[in-house]
Amino acid sequence: MKFKVGVLAAAGMLLTVSTAFAATNFTLTDKEGRVVFEEITPEQANYTPPTMEEMKRKGKSFDYADQLLKEGTAAIFYIVSDLPDMKLYTQDKSLHVTDSAALRAKMEGQYVTILDSLNGGYAFKDAAVTFTPMTYVNPLSPEEKAALAEKLKKQAEESKQDYAMQPVELSKDHWQINSTYTQNGKDVRVSMLRTSGKETLIFSEDTDFQREKLVVNGVDIWYTDFGAGKNVMWIYDVPGTGQTIRYHIETGNPVSKEELIEMAKAYLQQ
Template sequence: MTLNNHPDLKKLFHDPHIPDIDLTEKVMKRIYAEQEEYQPKARFMARRKLSLLIAVGLLVTASTAVAMVEYNSLKNKKGEVVYKTGPLKDSDFRVPSKEESMRTGTSERLKQELLPKGSAAYFYIVPHNPNKELDLKFTPFVYTDAADLRANMKDKSVQIVESLNEKLTFRIAEVFYQPEVLSDPPTPQEEAAIADKLHKQAKEAKKDYAMMPLKFSDQLMHMSATYSHRDKVIEVSVRRDVKQDDFTPSTYWDEDIKMKQEVLTVDGVELLYIKFEQNGSSLTWVDETSDPVYQYVYEIDTVSGKTTKEELLKMAKLYMK
């Protein structure tokens, strides 16, 4: 039995350890049907990113021009690759079955209806669930004040700024913590017992689902903060990865998305600048120094309005102090 943490992610990867970070409602329609968990409110051009400690970037609209994208990687000061990009065909993506899509679609809808912000639960869906799988769903903690976010951020290695320049100020942030069942996962036998228990509860209540509330650990998975001024909106996201010799944080892109990638260097740190043919741009880098065990992938995205490469670099320097 596999643990389906997130309907969106599940739709893309069907991996038992993919974080329940909502990343579907904006991308969908290109590779899979909608559903999601960590959904930045106004994502650029319906572009979406998934991170299963890997991320998948997608654009709902893509250019018809034929051009090969040159993918890049980032290296640390030791010359080791700490982040890479590539075409979606190189990822572990697989198209979910109809049964999986129906089941995870139901659990995603129930999550939206039943889970308040900052909560987690196992959902057991009776229909379309021949293997008696559990769906792990969770929602972010939401902050509308930067000082409040900083005070409540459990991971003090994460940089939080009040404004990106004299005009772009903090508006809202969504913070995803790892549920305890991911920090300390149940055994297959324990998971099967939970599924049987919830199945029984659903039958007795004459419902097509049952749910079991869960607790969060103190481990950060992902944070996304939005800054804006008039029609200009910038999103800054941070995700935490465990430093491992056999794992490199990666982003895989739909091959139809036309973009130009360029590696820049600031104070010896490499950053990946991406300019999209349709519109928008982003800047990504890896902070390896904040914590001896974890590394942090930072990304600044232009959601709306015009932002130059130089402006993005100035914003990045605020987080690289």
């Protein structure tokens, strides 16, 4: 592991920078100290890579979702397979938005900041909005999964198709927005994820990059330089809900660290 200590100041808005380090067991917490985002290794997650047949089956569910679902909807898919586990796949199709005002209207009352442009002249280009399927918010019990799998298997057999599907209700307050801002062919990607649970990212132990904790406008922000680009992340606590929104701004080079922090400040001032 690599350690480095640095100090940075900018007009009193940016306080002391703490340690920068290679990625390992990184977490973000809410105001109560509850871990809402974590990065762990495959070993820590007890992750087993899928077999080729499993990858093919899951790939089919993605393909059918893309072909059959309308934007802003989701469904549970059963794919006919020689595999014995009767697995189900929840897939969704994001709503595509090309106007920032329309996106703001769509997300009214959601405590999220939608900007028309970012510092440096980056204009809103588009966004993909996904409201989380309720099967992720309130997962089915093993018994419910088994019963639904049998039901969809029978539907597939009767229709003589290699799949069957059932629509899924979407959450009204769990969602993800992936937006793009552009200027002269250069893009900045801004993502927001609202959830009431913990988000886990599995990463390779070989991953090695520099990360620094900053305090900007009184908010803890994590800045990461991964060589080909950089990003910042922070947590916003949604008032009165126990939910959080994770903000993530990412850009390639040559956008500087200081420019990226200025972009983050525009969200923090809302």
